[in-house]
Amino acid sequence: MTRSLRFRLLAGAAVWIVLALAMAGVVLSGLFRDHVMARFEAELGNHLAQLATLLEIAGDGKPVLTQPLSDPRFRRPLSGLYWQVGPADAPVLRARSLWDEILQLPKDEVADGEIHQHRIPGPGGRFVIVMERMITLPASAASPSANPIRIAVAADESELLAVVDAFERVLWLSLGILAAVLIAAALVQVAVGLQPLTRLRDELAALRSGAKRRFDSAVPSEVAPLVADLNALLSHSEEVVGRARLQAGNLAHALKTNLSVLANEAEALTPETARTVAPAMARRVTLMRRHIDHHMARARAAASRGLPGSGTPVLERAAGLARTLEKLHAGRGITLTVAVPPGLAFAGEREDLEEMLGNLMDNACAWARGRVVVSARRGVAGMISVLVDDDGPGLPVDRREAVLTAGVRLDESTPGSGLGLAVVRDVARLYGGDVRLADSPLGGLRAELMLPSQD
Amino acid sequence: MRLLVVEDDADLARQLTERLSAEGYAVDRAGDGEEGQFLGETEPYDAVVLDLGLPKVDGLSVLRAWRAAGVATPVIILTARGTWSEKVQGIDAGADDYLAKPFNMEELLARVRALIRRTKGHASPEIACGPVVLDTRTGRVTVDGRPVDLTAHEHRVLSYLMHRKGQVVSRTELTEHIYAQDFDRDSNTIEVFVGRLRRKLGVDVIRTVRGLGYRMEEA
Numbered sequence: 001m002t003r004s005l006r007f008r009l010l011a012g013a014a015v016w017i018v019l020a021l022a023m024a025g026v027v028l029s030g031l032f033r034d035h036v037m038a039r040f041e042a043e044l045g046n047h048l049a050q051l052a053t054l055l056e057i058a059g060d061g062k063p064v065l066t067q068p069l070s071d072p073r074f075r076r077p078l079s080g081l082y083w084q085v086g087p088a089d090a091p092v093l094r095a096r097s098l099w100d101e102i103l104q105l106p107k108d109e110v111a112d113g114e115i116h117q118h119r120i121p122g123p124g125g126r127f128v129i130v131m132e133r134m135i136t137l138p139a140s141a142a143s144p145s146a147n148p149i150r151i152a153v154a155a156d157e158s159e160l161l162a163v164v165d166a167f168e169r170v171l172w173l174s175l176g177i178l179a180a181v182l183i184a185a186a187l188v189q190v191a192v193g194l195q196p197l198t199r200l201r202d203e204l205a206a207l208r209s210g211a212k213r214r215f216d217s218a219v220p221s222e223v224a225p226l227v228a229d230l231n232a233l234l235s236h237s238e239e240v241v242g243r244a245r246l247q248a249g250n251l252a253h254a255l256k257t258n259l260s261v262l263a264n265e266a267e268a269l270t271p272e273t274a275r276t277v278a279p280a281m282a283r284r285v286t287l288m289r290r291h292i293d294h295h296m297a298r299a300r301a302a303a304s305r306g307l308p309g310s311g312t313p314v315l316e317r318a319a320g321l322a323r324t325l326e327k328l329h330a331g332r333g334i335t336l337t338v339a340v341p342p343g344l345a346f347a348g349e350r351e352d353l354e355e356m357l358g359n360l361m362d363n364a365c366a367w368a369r370g371r372v373v374v375s376a377r378r379g380v381a382g383m384i385s386v387l388v389d390d391d392g393p394g395l396p397v398d399r400r401e402a403v404l405t406a407g408v409r410l411d412e413s414t415p416g417s418g419l420g421l422a423v424v425r426d427v428a429r430l431y432g433g434d435v436r437l438a439d440s441p442l443g444g445l446r447a448e449l450m451l452p453s454q455d
Numbered sequence: 456m457r458l459l460v461v462e463d464d465a466d467l468a469r470q471l472t473e474r475l476s477a478e479g480y481a482v483d484r485a486g487d488g489e490e491g492q493f494l495g496e497t498e499p500y501d502a503v504v505l506d507l508g509l510p511k512v513d514g515l516s517v518l519r520a521w522r523a524a525g526v527a528t529p530v531i532i533l534t535a536r537g538t539w540s541e542k543v544q545g546i547d548a549g550a551d552d553y554l555a556k557p558f559n560m561e562e563l564l565a566r567v568r569a570l571i572r573r574t575k576g577h578a579s580p581e582i583a584c585g586p587v588v589l590d591t592r593t594g595r596v597t598v599d600g601r602p603v604d605l606t607a608h609e610h611r612v613l614s615y616l617m618h619r620k621g622q623v624v625s626r627t628e629l630t631e632h633i634y635a636q637d638f639d640r641d642s643n644t645i646e647v648f649v650g651r652l653r654r655k656l657g658v659d660v661i662r663t664v665r666g667l668g669y670r671m672e673e674a
Contacts, residue, residue, distance in 0.1 A: 282559050289557055293537060321539060324546040328553060331573055351540045358539025 005197070006190055013186035021175045021182075029168050040160050041117070044131040047071065047153040048115070051083050055151065057137045063092055063149060073097060078123050080156035087150060098123060103130060103154055110134045112148065119157070128154040196220050200227070207234075243302055251295040258288045294423045301352045301427040311345040311454030312353045314386060318374050321358050325372075329365045336365070340376040344384050345454035348431050353451070356427050359420040360388040360435075360447045367392030371442055383433065384453045392444035400437040424449065456571055456614060457481040457632045459498070461491030461517070462506040462533065471504060474560055475567070479594055479610050481635040488512030495521050499631050500528050501615075502571050504563070507534040507545070515548050522549035529570045533558065568592060575618040582617045585660050585673035589617045603655055608633065612648045616661065616671045625668035 050069055058064040063085055073079040074095045086092035088105035101123045110116050115133045122128030132152035196219055206212040214234060215227045262284050265277050315338070322336040346353045357374075364372045368390035379385040395403065404425045424447075425435050433451040440446035458480045462468040468484055475482045483498065485491035488509040495503055495517070507514035518530060529551040534541060537555030545553055551574075552566050568591045572580065582589045586599045596603045596613060605613065611633040616624060626645050634640050649669060653661055662670045 285557050286559070289537075289555065293555075296536075297538070320543040320547065324539075324543045324553075327546050327551060328542070330551075331569065331578070351538060354539040354543060358542070362539075 006194060009190045009193075010183075010186060013190075014183050017179050017182045017186070021179050025171055025175045029164075029171055032167050032171075033164050036160060036163055040129070040155065041131070044129065044153055044155055045115070047081070047083065048131050048133065048151065051085070051151050051153060052133070052135050055085060055135070055137065055149075063137060065093065069095075080128075080159060081154075082123070082128070083151070083153045085149060085151045092149075103128070103152055105130065105132060105150070105152060108132075110150065112136060120154075122154055122156065127157050129157050129160075130154040196223065240302070244299065247295055247299050247302075251291060254291040254295075255288055258284050258291075290420075294426070297352070297355045297423045298426050298430070301349070301355075301430045311347055312350045313342070314344045314346055314353070314357075314376050314384065315340040315342050317350065317353050318357060318361075318376075318386075321354060321361050322374065324358075325361055325365050328362075332365075333370060334365055334368050335371050336361070337371070337373045340374060340386070344376050344378065346384065347452040347454045352427050352431070356424045356435075356449060356451075357386065357388075359424050360386075360449060363420060364388050364390035364392070364445070364447070367444060369444075373442065378453065379450060382453050383450050386449040386451070388447045388449070389440040389442045390444040391440070391442040394439060394444045395437060404435065404437070421447075456501040456611065456618070457483070457499070457635070458567070459483050459485065459491070459494055459500045459503045459528075461485045461488070461495075461503065461509065461514070463487060463509050464506075470560070471563075474564070475504075478564060479607055479614065480567075481611065481633055481638070483636045486510075488514065488517045492517045492520055494636070495526055495528065496524055498636060499628070501632060502567055502574075503528055503530045504567070505530050505532055505550075507532055507536075507541070515544065518545070518548045518550060529574045531563070531566055531570060565592070571618065577618065582620065584617060584620050584671050586658055587617075587656055587660050589614060598656055598658060605652070605655065608644075609648050609652055609655070612645070613652055616669060620671045623664050623667050623670045628668070 047069065054065045054067060054069065055063055056066055068075065069083065071081060073081040074083060074097050076097055077099045079097045081095075082098045082103060083095040084091045084093070084098065084103045084105075088103075088107070091102055094102060103122065104120055106118055106120065108116060108118075110133060112134050115131060118130045118132070119127055120130055122130075130152050131154070132150060134148050134150055136148045199217060200215065200219065200223070203212060203215055203217060207215070214231050219227050262281060265281055265284075269277060318338045318340050322338050326334075326336055361372065361374060369392055371389075371391045373389045374386065375389075376384060376386045403421050405422060421435070428435050428449060428451060431452055433449070435450070436448045438446045438448060456479075458475055460468060460471045460475070460482055462471060462484075463486055465486070468486065472482045472484050483494055483500075485494050489511040491505065491509065492512060494500075505514050505518060509517070512520075514532065514534075518532070521528070521530075530549065531552045531554060532545045532550045533554050533556060534545070535556045542553050552570055554563055554566065569580070572582070572591050577591075580591050582591065588597050589595075590597075594610065594614075596605060596610070612629060615629060615632050629645050630640050649661055649663075653659070660671055660673065662672060664670050
């Protein structure tokens with residue numbers, strides 16, 4: 001499920017839509033609440049100011065209202081809007097709307113002119129918002145000194161909450177509908193956007209069933225490189241399969257010829273002829289093994305050609321082969337020297353380089369009297385040239401071409417020649433390189449292996 | 456000389472064991488990597504023929520385990536693939552020689568002989584001790600150029616003593632190197648073999664070192 005492109009696109013869209021709309025909802029309801037609150041406070045402030053203006057000291061020294069407050073709700077019992085004048089525990093004047101209750105103002109020292117706001121339980125147990133201040137009524141005959149007095153107005157907050165609740169209900173409902181519509185739109189968009197991929201899948205099925213050989217429909221530019229790569233891969237594998245078929249045919253031919261010889265020999269085998277025939281049979285088997293090695297090396301090199309690789313450092317591989325050959329030829333007193341500068345790299349597979357270099361070095365060790373030297377240098381036109389020198393008997397010029405051709409062995413008694421050198425040439429040529437034989441300054445044979453350089 | 460053959464193909468293992476035994480070696484056989492690794496670590500072999508493609512534990516891992524455990528027994532690797540990359544890997548893992556399948560039995564025998572000879576410190580294929588000469592290529596023993604007929608067990612005892620020429624070889628060591636693992640060993644028979652060898656060779660080259668064992672030295 002999570003690996004489906006459709007699911008990922010949709011899940012992504014849904015997450016962002018819900019998140020964005022939820023944030024919008026929170027911000028909008030916050031703004032609205034602030035606005036309503038500001039209006040509410042402004043109104044309370046007005047009422048408080050009016051109360052202050054209408055209050056004065058009567059002739060008996062008690063505060064009185066010169067006229068009722070303008071809002072009729074102050075006169076309707078428990079209307080939700082109240083005022084009160086005097087200390088909290090014993091108010092001297094109250095709005096009619098308070099009926100028989102008083103506002104339980106908190107103990108609070110309010111400085112003159114300063115307005116304080118509280119949230120307290122009001123009439124009927126409902127919470128009210130109270131705004132209060134101290135005012136100082138002018139002195140009169142009845143009370144000659146200044147008369148500081150606490151005045152307060154209060155309004156039921158449930159009114160405020162009802163407005164906010166109603167707004168939020170509508171807000172969240174409309175945002176929910178909006179989210180659903182947006183997700184549906186994303187669904188449509190994803191379906192339309194992924195349609196070319198569905199078409200590709202159909203084409204792939206056609207390709208697999210053999211109805212088609214390549215992807216050929218128009219595809220969006222984003223997947224065009226992928227489709228081009230796939231087409232190239234298809235061409236490559238078609239080529240490889242074709243070549244493999246050819247190679248298998250060649251190998252089968254080479255093996256079957258030898259097998260028929262072996263079968264004939266086995267049929268004619270008697271205890272008397274066994275001693276003479278056995279070595280011939282063993283030679284056939286060796287030949288067959290060489291054929292297999294040869295075709296395996298070719299097949300591997302052909303398959304890896306044309307695929308990008310990281311390159312193979314020549315020095316490391318030559319050193320590894322030298323270690324191996326020193327052991328395999330131990331006891332013959334041959335000194336193997338590797339004088340390859342570091343940094344030279346062959347643009348191809350490690351196994352192919354080891355196969356070519358291994359055969360050349362093994363051949364050199366087989367013929368050398370005491371010294372084999374492997375060196376390398378950068379050649380012309382992006383090639384590197386690896387030299388394998390020995391101090392053996394060397395090889396006459398007119399025989400050199402022959403040993404590089406498959407199936408030829410100059411000396412049946414010394415191993416390592418024959419198909420080995422032919423493999424080297426085949427693999428080198430598959431990489432666009434070659435191998436040449438020349439006289440060595442050491443006195444024996446020099447094999448020069450030319451291969452493409454990595455850089 | 457005692458050999459270990461680690462090969463999972465039953466036919467090839469049988470051919471190897473029969474041929475190597477016929478050449479006078481005491482041969483143990485292991486059919487998978489686990490058994491091979493155990494035998495190689497616990498028994499004192501003179502050489503091992505190790506196939507690379509083995510069940511349970513592959514040959515290269517077995518070889519690395521032996522070398523890590525300090526087992527220095529010379530090892531010849533057998534493998535079907537025979538690419539140079541594989542040879543390099545095998546030698547770097549601690550192998551001493553390498554043979555690609557299908558191989559020629561004579562070539563394997565020659566390599567085993569040469570390997571054992573080299574690891575015991577003999578450069579020449581002929582080991583001489585006074586008038587007694589052992590040709591490791593053919594197994595022929597001569598005294599002053601005159602061939603001596605030996606039974607398989609006598610040959611094994613003499614061959615081991617010749618390879619360790621100049622060094623003292625205990626009876627236990629001799630027993631361990633001339634009998635295969637499943638053979639009923641009896642160290643008293645060693646004395647019998649040595650006695651017969653002394654008679655057949657006619658020269659005094661096998662010395663008894665009292666309480667320690669035997670030593671071959673030029674008379």
